[in-house]
Every structure is written in structure tokens, then in C-alpha cells.
Amino acid sequence: MADTTASSPASSCLERLKSYVRTQKGFILATEILISFIIIICHASSTYGGYSAVAICEMVLAIIFFIIFMMELDKQFQVVHWVWSDLIRAAVGAGLYLITSVICVIQGNKDGARIAGGVFGLLAGLLFAYDTYTTYLQLKNSGGHRAASTDDKV
Incomplete structure (x- = not known):
């Protein structure tokens, strides 16, 4: 007979997901993923299919960082400074979304899906700027660096 008191790995992962989305950073990353997906849909339904690469790249990067922070892999893999990497990702995303969205809104002649993608892109640019x-x-509060190892082994 199966042991019903042990929790399955899937339920543990789901609980981690729920608890991480309730944090400020988790909510911001989840919103970035959602708005990037909406922008992909808008650009895909546009008669001019360009400008979807920014949304695809930023959504994939947001998913990667969401998983890293949710599973607390940033504490295990300390070779990369994850907070600086996230800052650069968000800053580049904000800049790219703002530039491409202004272009889409200005050049969206009679293409409602392209204009909608541009408007959502402007919102995404603001969200990424807030994340930055x-x-x-x-x-700034952490001093921008981690503590050096005091271990004698090198």
C-alpha cells in the first residue's frame, strides 16, 4: 500500500510556486511573463509580424529568472551574481520594450494588433523599469556584493 502521508515533489513545487508568486519579486516576474505573452499574441496577429523577438526573448529570460529565484538556485550557484544579472536583464528589457513599442505605435497604420502590441509594450517597458x-x-541596500569566503581552501 502506498504511503499517503508523504508529500509528492509536484505538490512541493506547486507550494513553492504559490508562495513565490506572493512575494513582490515573484509577482513582478509573473506579470512580466504574462504581459510578454500578450505582446507576442498581439504581434503574431498583426499583418506585420516584426518586433516579436523582443517579447519572446524577454519572456524566456523572465521565465528563467523566475525558476531560478523560485527554486532558490541563486543560493546554490553563486558563480553568477544573480541580482546584478537580473538588474541588467530588466534594464535592457525596459529599454528595448520602450523603443520598439514607440515604433509600433507610430508606424501602426490601420493595424490594430500592432498598435495594441505597442501599447502593451509601453506598459511592459514601465513594468521592466519598475523591476530595474x-x-x-x-x-543598494545589500551593498552590491556578497561576503567573501573566509575558507582557507582555494
């Missing part, structure tokens, strides 16, 4: 700001505050 909150990550910068986190870096």
Missing part, C-alpha cells in the same frame, strides 16, 4: 528600480534598491 526595485532591483537597484535591493543592490
